[in-house]
Amino acid sequence: MAMYDAADLKKGLKVEIDGQPYVITDFEFCKPGKGTALYRCKLKSMINGSTMDRTYRPVDKVGIPNLEERDMYYSYHDGQNYVFSDAETYEEISINEEALGKRTYFLIEEALCQGLFFNGKLIDITLPTFIEKVVAETEPGVRGDTASSNVMKPAKTDNGYDVMVPLFINVGDTIRIDTRTGEYAERVSKG
Numbered sequence: 001m002a003m004y005d006a007a008d009l010k011k012g013l014k015v016e017i018d019g020q021p022y023v024i025t026d027f028e029f030c031k032p033g034k035g036t037a038l039y040r041c042k043l044k045s046m047i048n049g050s051t052m053d054r055t056y057r058p059v060d061k062v063g064i065p066n067l068e069e070r071d072m073y074y075s076y077h078d079g080q081n082y083v084f085s086d087a088e089t090y091e092e093i094s095i096n097e098e099a100l101g102k103r104t105y106f107l108i109e110e111a112l113c114q115g116l117f118f119n120g121k122l123i124d125i126t127l128p129t130f131i132e133k134v135v136a137e138t139e140p141g142v143r144g145d146t147a148s149s150n151v152m153k154p155a156k157t158d159n160g161y162d163v164m165v166p167l168f169i170n171v172g173d174t175i176r177i178d179t180r181t182g183e184y185a186e187r188v189s190k191g
Contacts, residue, residue, distance in 0.1 A: 003061040006039045014046070016063035017054070021046040021118045046116070047099075047123050065118060072115040072125065074107045082107060084115060084125065093122050105161035106131050106179045127179040132188050133157035135173045138165060152184075 004015060011027045026042035039056040046065075056062065071087035081094035082104065093115070097104060106127050114126040138155035152164040155175075163177060165184045172191015175184055 002064040004064055006056040006058050006060045006062065009039050009041060009056065009062065014065055014067060015043070016065035017043070021065040021067060021123070022052075025051070046118065066120075068117045068120075070115045070117065072113050074109060074111050074113060076109070077104075077107075082125075084113065084122070086115075087112070095122050095125060099123065100125060102161075102182055103127055103179065105157070105159055106177065106182075129179060130176045130185060131179055132174050132176055133159065133161065135165065135169055135171055135175060135191070138169060138171055140170060 001016075004013070009015075009024060009027060011024055013024045015022050015024065022043040022045055024041050025044045028040040030038045030040060032038070036057050039058075039060075041054050041056065042051060043054060044051050072084040072093070073087060075083045075085050075092065077083070078094065080097050082097065082100060083092050083094045085092050100107075103125065108128075108131055111128055111131075113128065115122050116124040116126070134157065135155050136158045139153055151167050153167055153169075154162060155165045155169060156162055157175075157177075161177075161182075163175075163182070163184050165175060169175060169184075169187060170191060174188040174191070176186045176188050177183065178185045
């Protein structure tokens, strides 16, 4: 198995610990007055999102995970699973609802996504940065509200996703949502 030296560690690096892929979310190099330098890392599991702290000495080695990214198209929803097809081989691969979380609201049929595989198993999906959805429910805007207003109100999209939108957004409007944050980005068109 390929290994990193402790000196290679840095924020954002993906490593393998106890057979699981992790990403380093915080990194600190410590050199006490006497003794060995230490590398303190905060790590986040790429599979279940759990976090942990680890400290390494300069002689320590850390595994390099077997990660691969592939283009995938979202195909359909099947019970607790969401099925994607490989852009090259058309092989259907599913990932469960728990792994996707609220991103299930942002899936659009035939949308090109990035699949992240660990040891050949699909563990994560990166969606297109922006998607467009129609507002199905929201309180009517008050006369005189302007596009520059930064006061927000709750709205629900046509697939049931709850999002905060500016006061000038009305039922039937098409809005753009940032899939990284789940927040309103802009109005695309009026209803």
